[in-house]
Amino acid sequence: MERTHRKEEGGVALPRLQQRKTNSHKGDYGRVLAVGGSPGMSGSISLTGVASLRCGAGLTTIASPKSVQPLVAQVEPSCMTLALPEDRHGLLPMHSRDAITKAAKNSDVVAIGPGLGRSHGLDLLIQDLYCDLSTPMVVDADALNALGSRENPLAGPGGPRVLTPHPGEFRRLAHDRELPKGRWTDVAADMAKRNGVVLVLKGHRTTVTDGERVYSNETGNPGMATAGAGDVLTGVIAALLGQGIPAFEAAQLGVYLHGLAGDLAAKAIGSDGLIASDLLDYLESAFQQHRRRR
């Protein structure tokens, strides 16, 4: 397995970021569909959607259960919203599949999971979308938990997939509550290779693997141990995928820039009271700093 690190540490270089072309338009920078949210958790998918725009996505639509959509629509006027069918608990039912599939076919990337909640119907819906949609997908949070309920959680991806579990979600995906930390990278690499996906193991030193390559990220700080920081990462990686960066490189660059935004935010405002929405304000500076280093 090839191990890659930041160029500054003497390892393999991070991917380059293209400059925006003078005569380009929003259609050149990717259409992101962010699917998530439920009663009490409308903020998570809003963070994902806004992060994708802050990372250069040309157009972002946030799709959420219909009772949640008006709340999401108030967060950021630059995001479009889509109201989806919901069950009596306000969660997405299996019959929201057609509306999501239709929207996904008009998108370059789907980010799915933040704030979805849990139900049997959601388990079936997510499993179906994971296997059937050919659109590249970033799978996070409750969408990972939905896959974890399958016998072979990551089998049969319908297209490029980047999965972003934190340790609790990773143990659910691995079907091993006791999996020791020392084995996480090897187990993740094996799962990634067998299923042809990219896994992002989030934490203090986030690891990205496709089974052939392993990237260990060195940006980020404990100020990011705060609700919603991972929802932001989902939007960052989705934006990069939507701009045509291949899955492993989009995940690698995404975790690097997300951590760098966290480091810039902590430097400017401190880390004790850092909140996830602060990260959004430093993504642009992170992009600029990365460009200057090339």
Ligand SMILES: NC(=O)C1=CN([C@@H]2O[C@H](COP(=O)(O)OP(=O)(O)OC[C@H]3O[C@@H](n4cnc5c(N)ncnc54)[C@H](O)[C@@H]3O)[C@@H](O)[C@H]2O)[C@@H](O)CC1
């Ligand atoms: N503003 C919002 O609406 C927010 C909604 N959220 C949503 O809340 C739902 C539940 O997600 P949660 O992640 O809170 O719940 P989970 O039950 O998936 O995970 C929480 C548990 O995971 C483990 N864990 C997480 N990070 C760890 C680490 N670095 N090391 C060791 N163990 C670790 C811990 O056991 C922790 O108690 C998701 O849908 C999520 O998207 C959260 O993202 C927080 C913000």
Ligand SMILES: Nc1ncnc2c1ncn2[C@@H]1O[C@H](COP(=O)(O)OP(=O)(O)O)[C@@H](O)[C@H]1O
């Ligand atoms: N101590 C830390 N050092 C570096 N990065 C961290 C630290 N704690 C959390 N992070 C980052 O913050 C994010 C937290 O994501 P996650 O656990 O999914 O939170 P949430 O579900 O609330 O969004 C991850 O990208 C993780 O790498």
